[in-house]
Amino acid sequence: MARKNVYFTAGPAELYPNFETYLQQAVDEQIGSISHRSQKFRDIYKFTDEQLRILMNIPEGSAILFTGSASEVWERIILNLVEHESFHLVNGSFSEKFYKYAQSLNKFAHIYEKPLSEGFDYNEIVVPEYTELICTTQNETSTGVMMREPDIHKLKRSNSKRLMAVDMVSSAPYPNLDFSVIDTAFFSVQKAFGLPAGLGVWIANRACLDKANRLKKHDGLHIGAHHDLPTLWRNYEKFETPATPNVILIYLLGKVAEDMNKKGIDNIRKETDEKAKKLYRFIETHDSFSPSVQNPDHRSKTVIVADTKKPSADIIDRLKKKNIILGAGYGPAKDSQIRISNFPANSMEQVEILISELNQM
Amino acid sequence: MARKNVYFTAGPAELYPNFETYLQQAVDEQIGSISHRSQKFRDIYKFTDEQLRILMNIPEGSAILFTGSASEVWERIILNLVEHESFHLVNGSFSEKFYKYAQSLNKFAHIYEKPLSEGFDYNEIVVPEYTELICTTQNETSTGVMMREPDIHKLKRSNSKRLMAVDMVSSAPYPNLDFSVIDTAFFSVQKAFGLPAGLGVWIANRACLDKANRLKKHDGLHIGAHHDLPTLWRNYEKFETPATPNVILIYLLGKVAEDMNKKGIDNIRKETDEKAKKLYRFIETHDSFSPSVQNPDHRSKTVIVADTKKPSADIIDRLKKKNIILGAGYGPAKDSQIRISNFPANSMEQVEILISELNQM
Numbered sequence: 001m002a003r004k005n006v007y008f009t010a011g012p013a014e015l016y017p018n019f020e021t022y023l024q025q026a027v028d029e030q031i032g033s034i035s036h037r038s039q040k041f042r043d044i045y046k047f048t049d050e051q052l053r054i055l056m057n058i059p060e061g062s063a064i065l066f067t068g069s070a071s072e073v074w075e076r077i078i079l080n081l082v083e084h085e086s087f088h089l090v091n092g093s094f095s096e097k098f099y100k101y102a103q104s105l106n107k108f109a110h111i112y113e114k115p116l117s118e119g120f121d122y123n124e125i126v127v128p129e130y131t132e133l134i135c136t137t138q139n140e141t142s143t144g145v146m147m148r149e150p151d152i153h154k155l156k157r158s159n160s161k162r163l164m165a166v167d168m169v170s171s172a173p174y175p176n177l178d179f180s181v182i183d184t185a186f187f188s189v190q191k192a193f194g195l196p197a198g199l200g201v202w203i204a205n206r207a208c209l210d211k212a213n214r215l216k217k218h219d220g221l222h223i224g225a226h227h228d229l230p231t232l233w234r235n236y237e238k239f240e241t242p243a244t245p246n247v248i249l250i251y252l253l254g255k256v257a258e259d260m261n262k263k264g265i266d267n268i269r270k271e272t273d274e275k276a277k278k279l280y281r282f283i284e285t286h287d288s289f290s291p292s293v294q295n296p297d298h299r300s301k302t303v304i305v306a307d308t309k310k311p312s313a314d315i316i317d318r319l320k321k322k323n324i325i326l327g328a329g330y331g332p333a334k335d336s337q338i339r340i341s342n343f344p345a346n347s348m349e350q351v352e353i354l355i356s357e358l359n360q361m
Numbered sequence: 362m363a364r365k366n367v368y369f370t371a372g373p374a375e376l377y378p379n380f381e382t383y384l385q386q387a388v389d390e391q392i393g394s395i396s397h398r399s400q401k402f403r404d405i406y407k408f409t410d411e412q413l414r415i416l417m418n419i420p421e422g423s424a425i426l427f428t429g430s431a432s433e434v435w436e437r438i439i440l441n442l443v444e445h446e447s448f449h450l451v452n453g454s455f456s457e458k459f460y461k462y463a464q465s466l467n468k469f470a471h472i473y474e475k476p477l478s479e480g481f482d483y484n485e486i487v488v489p490e491y492t493e494l495i496c497t498t499q500n501e502t503s504t505g506v507m508m509r510e511p512d513i514h515k516l517k518r519s520n521s522k523r524l525m526a527v528d529m530v531s532s533a534p535y536p537n538l539d540f541s542v543i544d545t546a547f548f549s550v551q552k553a554f555g556l557p558a559g560l561g562v563w564i565a566n567r568a569c570l571d572k573a574n575r576l577k578k579h580d581g582l583h584i585g586a587h588h589d590l591p592t593l594w595r596n597y598e599k600f601e602t603p604a605t606p607n608v609i610l611i612y613l614l615g616k617v618a619e620d621m622n623k624k625g626i627d628n629i630r631k632e633t634d635e636k637a638k639k640l641y642r643f644i645e646t647h648d649s650f651s652p653s654v655q656n657p658d659h660r661s662k663t664v665i666v667a668d669t670k671k672p673s674a675d676i677i678d679r680l681k682k683k684n685i686i687l688g689a690g691y692g693p694a695k696d697s698q699i700r701i702s703n704f705p706a707n708s709m710e711q712v713e714i715l716i717s718e719l720n721q722m
Binding site: 015243 | 391
């Protein structure tokens, strides 16, 4: 068998170390055949819910819901939480997609846009008067720009009557978000949780449910038919889902979250910080690279983007021959940037090997 | 390790015989980490597309698209193909859900309803005048009632200016549907394809795309933002998906479809018919059981439902002790019916064991 690749891509990504063991357990337990209306499934959902709740400090009043992908959650959030107006902080392809979803759903979507590679601070943000939902992207996967948690919390606190959504697709569970402050957040499992794609996770509080229930009663408006929030929530109360979900991935997510809890979220954050520091120090000091995000406060800890002097394809191809897979820049930056994931599944040892290989470029 | 269960449940169901082998191949090839924008992914999509096209005789003009589930497709079909009015043939929980999705999406949904366990013939159906989309359920999973393919084809032929959707969730690839006649159909992989849940498959022709493009231009209407048909189709043209899909399940679906093609769809249909005949003959002749669908023409070949004299829970519990898992009746029939899947993964040998166990009830 060929030597295995090590993935430093921002998702799909390197799989979590115990992934194969847990997948084998799922096969042995025939998780692929069990009914999603069985006690066994409800136990799996409950376990994954508990582990995520511990890991990310999610309070009791919030629900943890499952969809097909995080992109689907963008749509569900707009349909269920916005009657007329949303407001979007946009500085890359994914925050822009969230904004465009709102437009496609005929909402009046306000935008505060920054150039790629620039981030948002709390004190510069002016929220339009009739905004019902503020949409932030904690970690913009396309550009490696993050919004610091305290800025997110301040933005919500000063807009307490509006709802606040946080896209944490490519950073969860790293960011220390206060779920007693923000209203809703979401991520997908093929990023920092190190699992194959096929499951979105949507965290929402009662204020979201109340809003969705209000909108549901409106004539001439609909909140969607599939995975609308009230239906997801009603099923969640008995640890079920409205339709057959990706049972195996819910099972695996619980196992990985349990592993992470054994390690401790503080240790995971510390290791992430240490690896990020090493990677940024390297790209700051090496002649061929420079950090594409100028302001250190806005540099993502989980998706690290470097401008390259050489065409990025040359670097990516040379590393591929060594079984190291890097991401290219996104969209217009495809040829001039590399993107490096710094997820829990990317070990310090792997990061050091990557740096030593990049050092020879 | 405990003895493995044999699943006769209507989905999630018994897994396809080579499932574990192909899953191991996916793990070895690191399919869980590859980018959905890579050539490797496009090759996987293309392969699965080709194998399904052969298996189900899908013509070139139709696209094969992936969603999170078949339930999601109900929503996408209504959003993308109906401006005002849909028409639904309803005779069970799942055909009713399709109808209710249309209502939730504020469409004027017409219904022609039959009692549970009864089916539809072409010549009794009167399509309301302004119907844009006729929604049929080829195989109603909740009651084991099927609609014969010739009736479906005649219904479309006599309504050539309307679109026709066919729910084949729990029967595909068994029904011999003429995809040059019907416009759109869909299924999920955790039924007759014998895979874990987490992927919906949506087949749609150009007439569907044209309609969705027309509706997209309407003011005051939207066709959804996530997985809308024009976006899915545009991505499909390069064998990509708009968002990260369930890459591993797309890979596995291609492998299972290839296995089925090696066996030949005619042989699969023949075996299905033979097993169905055995099962129906048994429940027709045994004192404790009777077929819940009276009209033999409307009896599903893939989900066989029997009325039970004893409470069905007694039968299900006794078989469970022998590692045979049966489904209960759906909804109101929970205690008085058993449901038996007859999918390609349920072998004749297994069916014979099941019959001999049921014979002792």
